[in-house]
Amino acid sequence: MADISLSGAPHHVDGIQASYMAQVQRRRLYGGLTLLIFVVLMVSGFNVADDRNAGGFWDGLHQIGDYPADVLSEAWEKRADLPALIVKYFPALVETINIAAVSTLIGAIGGLFLSLLGTRGLAKWPRMIPLFRRISDIMRAVPEIVIALVLIFVLGGGPVPAMIAIAIHTAGALAKMFSEVSENTDLKAVEGLASTGATWSQRMLLGVLPQVAPNYVSYTLLRFEINIRASAILGFVGAGGLGYELRNSMAWGPGRFDEAAAIFILLFGTIVFFDQVSSRYRNRLTEGQGQ
Amino acid sequence: MTTIDLDATKFEAEKLFQRKRLIGFGIPSVIAVYFVYIFFAFDLPGLAGRANMENAVTLASDSWSHKVHVTRDNRSGEITYAVEGERKGRYPDGQRPDWVTGDDAIIIDLGREHIVRYLPDNRTEIEIPGFQLIEAQAEGRTVTTNLPDDLPDWISASDRRVGITTPEGRITLTGARTEVFNYFPGWELFWFTLDSPYYGQSLAKVLFGDQIDPARGNISGAVSDWWNNAMWRHKDVAWAIGETILMAFLGTMGAAIIALPLGFLAAKRFSPFMLVRAATRRLFDFVRGVDALIWTVVLARAFGPGPLTGALAILITDTGTFGKIFSEALENVDQKQIEGVASTGAKPLQRYRFGVIPQIVPVLLAQILYFLESNTRSATIIGAITGGGIGLMLTQAIQTQKDWEEVAYYIVLIIAMVMFMDWFSGWLRGKLIGRKD
Incomplete structure (x- = not known):
């Protein structure tokens, strides 16, 4: 502590800056790791859910509209x-x-x-x-x-x-x-x-x-x-x-x-x-x- | 002057009191009238007639006990012993419960001197204290007994079927088979089924004793036999709970990811175009209004039953809810912080990142985590509709109307799961944004 304060102002600022950058880096690392874990969880979770589903996500995606379309068109025909x-x-x-x-x-x-x-x-x-x-x-x-x-x-x-x-x-x-x-x-x-x-x-x-x-x-x-x-x-x-x-x-x-x-x-x-x-x-x- | 003023004030005050009194009596009486209306609209008087108390008794007793069936097939004379009468719970050949003795005549001791004897030639003798010795003979499709005409209400008899219910157990006799149900407290075979070598071994013996199964180590063998238990299906149950939590997780997080950018579009401060704003808000209202039920139904047609369908249904509904909450939070952000960031020469994206996001993150996280817990419950319900997770197992177990101990097991697990998610989301909230106060 005493050494740093004796070694002059410029060094002092450098030290603060360095420790600040180190902190920022550590924060970024933790943030990045959290994000990575989250992404891995989401992707693997999606894959598991997709696997255990009767129909696959990509096969079903273009069929989403089919049922509402059927219902709506029939309802429209019989709108009376x-x-x-x-x-x-x-x-x-x-x-x-x-x-x-x-x-x-x-x-x-x-x-x-x-x-x-x-x-x-x-x-x-x-x-x-x-x-x-x-x-x-x-x-x-x-x-x-x-x-x-x-x-x-x-x-x-x-x-x-x-x-x-x-x-x-x-x-x-x-x-x-x-x-x-x-x-x-x-x-x-x-x-x-x-x-x-x-x-x-x-x-x-x-x-x-x-x-x-x-x-x-x-x-x-x-x-x-x-x-x-x-x-x-x-x-x-x-x-x-x-x-x-x-x-x-x-x-x-x-x-x-x-x-x-x-x-x-x-x-x-x-x-x-x-x-x-x-x-x-x-x-x-x-x-x-x-x- | 003052008297008039006083009078007027008094008059005002009295009017106020009268209104208060009216409200004080009015609201409770309106509620009471509504309850009376519901009493008849829901046909509560008729409920007693529709309620099936026998079901309630079965449910209450079966959920914490199990029964062992001793069945004689009257055609082949073969006798089987099975827990809950299920193939999976059958005693292996040469084994039987210790309350059954005898070789030619099988003697079943139900306890407290209630004894049933399966005699050769499809004859049965039933000894019940305080009642005559009941003798029955099964022949073809009929049962003949020596029962008198006036029967106590715990015996029902016709020439096709005789049913005897005692506190110690139940006996049914038909032409085709004779069955005795002996009741015991507890969830039988919860750890190991009868074909497992670890059945009936004490915990200490499994952990520290000699190797029981020559092919496997004690602990790994025991764990694998428990995990693959055919009666209780621990493996499937664990997977089902995992699926339910997965549905909630994917749905909530996916909705949050989609709703965040849309929230910006719907917030007045960040979205200058009225048309875009209104369109986004109507979109939120629409997906929220359609509700998870209809989304589940629609999505199940496209993706089939399974956890993905449930996750997507939660995702779509909650996108609307999150969008609404996020855009409200965005409207309330403090302009000063954004200006401060802007004054350093930050570009719009940087302004959002450092000026806006830090302000709304606590609100966002709190909402997301709250919904994660609440969606675990929704996922159970959606699973029951779309066919995935613990909700499906629960409905199936209830629909078979006999495995009430499994129903009780699933209910306990579901409650534990929701409470765990509640605790977990609270813990995570505490870690991420600090305690609320």
């Missing part, structure tokens, strides 16, 4: 029937939306309790916080399809298995997002209420909820968007709604493509519609909070 088909499948659409709405509501209520019980400072039983956190972790980790398939076996097909399955996952997912919000709540209101002798539920209802409600509603709306997609997908494995009708109409194959097209249109329209509506309300909710 399309409005009638859309009306026919409208009840299935309502069922899909209902599954999503109910499971979002139930999930939000469940997530609310799980998050309040699992947040430090708010929990009713502070010792049980890890327990409630693990419960919500597990509920979040279970893919909807697992519960749906098991419940379909017990309860038979229909909307109820999908509803329960999505609600369980939603409760876990929302509990995590909710508790991220409620960790940042101002505890003064809660303390103030506690000093008046308010019970736990009163403290939560009057002290915490008004603070977190905009964020909670915003997350719930986001979840509703996701759940519409999920309920359509679960329908495809037998849980009723639009997905179920889609599978049936696809099983018919050519000749019934107009039905598939009608369902595609309904599903696409619904998803886009609810995405737009919910993103507008979410923007308004989070903007209102800033003021």
Whole structure:
């Protein structure tokens, strides 16, 4: 150290420069290595996936358009029937939306309790916080399809298995997002209420909820968007709604493509519609909070 | 003046309170009415009738236990012993469970003095404490028994088929065959099938004991027999989980790579042409709106079932989602840093590289890693539709409606896989961009 400072200014700068360049080089090396590993993973992963797929990527690439083209051309030929088909499948659409709405509501209520019980400072039983956190972790980790398939076996097909399955996952997912919000709540209101002798539920209802409600509603709306997609997908494995009708109409194959097209249109329209509506309300909710 | 002011304020306040009260009661009641509507729309009252409680019981008991079948083929008189009645779980010739004894008359001890005897000439005797000795004779396609007319509800009998269910096991008799199912807790043959020399050996003996199989070393032989276990298919399961994670990885990363340049095109600050911007945004909305379900269906037609199809479906859907998120992040970048880089004489590409990218990388990485975890779950579902990964194995196991212990095994693995990916993405996020707070 002393040697360097004695040997004069120019050498000093050189030393700094050299060590800086060495650092930059090392950074570049690490960055390059990370990139290399990533590229290798992507390429080899792609090759493995390509190998294990029934049809190859390059063979299938030019066929991508075939099925949509078949569906669209047939739907276009029978375009006169399309409005009638859309009306026919409208009840299935309502069922899909209902599954999503109910499971979002139930999930939000469940997530609310799980998050309040699992947040430090708010929990009713502070010792049980890890327990409630693990419960919500597990509920979040279970893919909807697992519960749906098991419940379909017990309860038979229909909307109820999908509803329960999505609600369980939603409760876990929302509990995590909710508790991220409620960790940042101002505890003064809660303390103030506690000093008046308010019970736990009163403290939560009057002290915490008004603070977190905009964020909670915003997350719930986001979840509703996701759940519409999920309920359509679960329908495809037998849980009723639009997905179920889609599978049936696809099983018919050519000749019934107009039905598939009608369902595609309904599903696409619904998803886009609810995405737009919910993103507008979410923007308004989070903007209102800033003021 | 002041009184009027006060009155007006009071009036205002009361109106506000009234509105609050209306909301306070209104929203819960709307939700309650909606639940009532759903109660009938989903036909919950009829659900009890449709629900199959027998299935639930089978599911609950089979998921943690296994049964050993002792089957007598009444035509050939041959007796087989098999775990779960599967060919793969059959006891090799000359071996049988130790609760079966006797040579001419096979005596099956189900425990607690429940005894079944397979006698010559297709006769069967069943001893159940507290009930008469049941004698049955199979002939051609019929079964004749000495059962009385009024039967307890754990016996069902006709001249074609007799079924007896006891807490110790189940017995079915038909003309063609006589079967006894003996239930045991646990997942049988999870480590080794019966034809493996390592079956029934203790762990210590495999690790430190004498060589069991002369042809192979103990550890390598045991590992290979476990890996190739025909009942539990550990190798296939591992591959399936790998496929599912691969789908999520390829889909998420591919989507991020494609969405980044498109995000620039959709961001107001970097894309001066309104038309390009609007077109890119509509493209994002379109691929997001079509949804993974429809993409899966469409892509499965072109590429056939498999992990690649699932990966591409995730890739296309998430390109839309990432594009939207990235372009929003790009809109919010700080201009100062870009100006600073520009003031050093940086060219546009360098301005992006050093002025923009460092600002958005944390947001990007956080989103990508979050989606990697969430897509692991999606990949399970997509796999069930398009036919790849652990999702397919799960649906197949559920559809056969008998291998519930395998279903339970897959469910445990899926949950473990998702939790691992959750932990892993959180860990990676911590390493790459530091903790969130």
